[in-house]
Amino acid sequence: MANGISNKSVVLSDIRKSYGGLEVIHGIDLTIEEGDFVVFVGPSGCGKSTLLRMIAGLEEVTEGEIAIKGRDVTDLDPSERGIAMVFQSYALYPHMSVSENLGFGLKMARTDPAEIERRVAQVSAILKIDHLLDRRPGQLSGGQRQRVAIGRAIVRKPDVFLFDEPLSNLDAELRVSMRIEIARLHRELGNTMVYVTHDQTEAMTLADQIVVLRDGRIEQAGSPRGVYEDPANMFVAGFIGSPRMNFLDAEWQGDGTIRVGEATLEAAIDGGSLKHGERLLLGVRPEHIAVAEPGPERITAQVEFSEYLGGTRYLYCQLEDGQSLVVEQRDGPDWQAGERLSFAVPEDRRRFFAEDGRRLR
Amino acid sequence: MRTRREIRARKALWDRIAYHGIGIGTAFFFLAPFAVSFLASFRPNSESGRPPLPPWPISGMSFDAYRALDSFGAGIWQHMFNSLLVSIGTVFLTVAVSVLAGYGFSRYRFPFKNALFVLIIATLMIPFQSILTPLFIILARLGLNNSLVGLMLVYVTLQLPFSVFMMRNAFDAVPKEIEEAARIDGARDLKLLVRVLLPLVMPGIATVSIFAFLNAWNEFFAALVLLSSNDNYTLPVLMTAVRAGRLGAINWGAVQAGVAVMVVPCLFVFLLLQRYYMRGLMAGAVK
Numbered sequence: 001m002a003n004g005i006s007n008k009s010v011v012l013s014d015i016r017k018s019y020g021g022l023e024v025i026h027g028i029d030l031t032i033e034e035g036d037f038v039v040f041v042g043p044s045g046c047g048k049s050t051l052l053r054m055i056a057g058l059e060e061v062t063e064g065e066i067a068i069k070g071r072d073v074t075d076l077d078p079s080e081r082g083i084a085m086v087f088q089s090y091a092l093y094p095h096m097s098v099s100e101n102l103g104f105g106l107k108m109a110r111t112d113p114a115e116i117e118r119r120v121a122q123v124s125a126i127l128k129i130d131h132l133l134d135r136r137p138g139q140l141s142g143g144q145r146q147r148v149a150i151g152r153a154i155v156r157k158p159d160v161f162l163f164d165e166p167l168s169n170l171d172a173e174l175r176v177s178m179r180i181e182i183a184r185l186h187r188e189l190g191n192t193m194v195y196v197t198h199d200q201t202e203a204m205t206l207a208d209q210i211v212v213l214r215d216g217r218i219e220q221a222g223s224p225r226g227v228y229e230d231p232a233n234m235f236v237a238g239f240i241g242s243p244r245m246n247f248l249d250a251e252w253q254g255d256g257t258i259r260v261g262e263a264t265l266e267a268a269i270d271g272g273s274l275k276h277g278e279r280l281l282l283g284v285r286p287e288h289i290a291v292a293e294p295g296p297e298r299i300t301a302q303v304e305f306s307e308y309l310g311g312t313r314y315l316y317c318q319l320e321d322g323q324s325l326v327v328e329q330r331d332g333p334d335w336q337a338g339e340r341l342s343f344a345v346p347e348d349r350r351r352f353f354a355e356d357g358r359r360l361r
Numbered sequence: 362m363r364t365r366r367e368i369r370a371r372k373a374l375w376d377r378i379a380y381h382g383i384g385i386g387t388a389f390f391f392l393a394p395f396a397v398s399f400l401a402s403f404r405p406n407s408e409s410g411r412p413p414l415p416p417w418p419i420s421g422m423s424f425d426a427y428r429a430l431d432s433f434g435a436g437i438w439q440h441m442f443n444s445l446l447v448s449i450g451t452v453f454l455t456v457a458v459s460v461l462a463g464y465g466f467s468r469y470r471f472p473f474k475n476a477l478f479v480l481i482i483a484t485l486m487i488p489f490q491s492i493l494t495p496l497f498i499i500l501a502r503l504g505l506n507n508s509l510v511g512l513m514l515v516y517v518t519l520q521l522p523f524s525v526f527m528m529r530n531a532f533d534a535v536p537k538e539i540e541e542a543a544r545i546d547g548a549r550d551l552k553l554l555v556r557v558l559l560p561l562v563m564p565g566i567a568t569v570s571i572f573a574f575l576n577a578w579n580e581f582f583a584a585l586v587l588l589s590s591n592d593n594y595t596l597p598v599l600m601t602a603v604r605a606g607r608l609g610a611i612n613w614g615a616v617q618a619g620v621a622v623m624v625v626p627c628l629f630v631f632l633l634l635q636r637y638y639m640r641g642l643m644a645g646a647v648k
Contacts, residue, residue: 079547
């Protein structure tokens with residue numbers, strides 16, 4: 001039991017934040033296990049950065065408690081929390097050389113100069129920036145600056161790393177390589193990392209645990225696979241995945257089937273609470289829809305246009321009642337705009353949502 | 362038939378001649394007054410009444426003018442010291458106050474912040490000559506009349522609105538994240554200000570320093586009114602006092618020497634800080 005407690009790295013209990021009378025974070029409860037890589041995702045304005053900044057101590061907590069490694073840090077100064085943060089804009093000190101940037105935190109903590117030098121050398125070797133130590137941030141490229149910013153975090157040996165959209169200032173290619181770099185660092189250092197991003201690919205590839213936020217509330221927290229394949233509600237289902245999940249209007253038939261346009265589909269949900277003819281939504285991801293022979297279980301739609309992306313192809317279709325449907329295809333013939341196709345949706349890939357967004361199971 | 366390469370070379374040559382020619386011509390107009398004044402200060406007494414051209418001494422160099430300047434009051438070194446004391450004191454006090462005020466206005470949230478800021482800026486619209494009498498009375502009450510410290514305080518007061526404005530802009534231009542990164546690194550309060558922020562607002566400080574120095578160094582009216590004893594005169598006041606020659610004639614030689622002496626520190630300060638000063642004026646103009 002004692003072991004169980006010490007495994008918790010960051011514990012947020014009923015965290016709230018208000019600006020004046022306006023509450024923007026509405027009671028967040030979250031436990032982050034030691035060594036986990038947790039990613040906060042959500043649309044802009046959902047409070048993910050604010051939450052991270054509250055963990056860092058840069059933003060005051062209106063109510064609730066933050067504990068890091070079992071220690072209540074809610075009212076502690078940022079430097080005393082055992083955290084380090086990497087900012088989107090790098091926030092390097094422009095008037096200091098790279099090695100001074102790396103050693104600044106240790107210097108402020110009155111670390112022995114020889115020890116500072118040793119740790120700076122060690123960190124710069126890990127990040128392969130040892131040849132840049134005498135340069136100023138202004139003389140570095142974006143990727144190099146980001147490495148220095150990460151190095152500045154590592155050198156302090158924090159309990160928790162905080163990343164605030166660290167890659168969004170980099171170009172696409174560099175973003176991929178830095179993403180891999182961060183994953184490698186997490187594997188090597190084994191520290192707890194909390195990472196804020198709006199980029200789904202980053203979230204899916206890096207995270208042990210994804211926390212989806214909306215309007216200052218946690219919508220779902222779980223593994224990337226759990227969040228993707230078993231979304232808790234329509235918001236999560238629509239937010240995670242690109243192109244987003246298709247949502248089609250459907251009607252509950254009362255006998256375990258639903259009606260979508262002309263098609264009748266089996267729906268493996270507990271329909272006890274549903275009335276006959278009640279409206280609900282069928283959610284299907286584009287990659288789970290396949291072109292098939294016509295039949296009663298087939299959804300028919302007209303191809304509007306298609307996007308060819310090399311490995312995959314997206315067909316943008318329209319149902320008879322005007323609803324749009326995106327279908328991903330790996331191979332098969334080219335379809336021309338205007339063609340009418342029948343689509344099959346495997347039964348285990350169907351997700352059902354009530355009109356208010358609740359998941360129906 | 363000339364080749365295209367030759368045509369291009371000729372064009373480049375003409376471009377260069379025009380570019381440097383205009384540059385040298387402009388520089389000439391700016392530098393000529395300095396040269397005229399400086400050369401004229403070496404004329405002997407007998408020549409000081411001559412027309413300004415040619416500006417150089419005809420019958421050999423002489424330091425008569427500098428001797429005349431030095432013979433007045435407590436000697437040129439004392440007055441130079443007075444001026445330097447007031448100017449450098451003004452610079453340090455102005456920078457110290459405006460850095461703190463600018464930081465406060467830029468970073469902290471407090472009630473009536475903008476109203477207070479506008480109020481400070483609004484004082485720029487009051488011509489200081491109009492408040493000289495009350496200032497005189499206040500200084501007299503404080504026992505600071507005819508004192509260089511009193512004069513310095515007056516200069517600092519006059520310098521502050523512009524300086525606070527300048528420093529607020531300088532701090533506004535420093536990204537918040539840098540300050541936050543420093544807080545995470547454990548730098549707080551004064552340490553944060555001195556170790557991290559001060560180097561970043563150096564251009565602003567240089568601008569404020571140059572303005573404070575030049576204004577205090579050249580200021581005449583307040584010094585004339587507030588200083589009553591000869592020994593305390595700053596250089597501008599000394600210049601008017603020394604100007605009066607015999608029988609109502611103007612001692613042009615002494616004036617030229619005074620100008621030469623006064624210009625040197627200004628040039629020195631400007632050349633020392635101009636690299637920062639240019640950046641300071643540009644700050645915030647373009648993101």
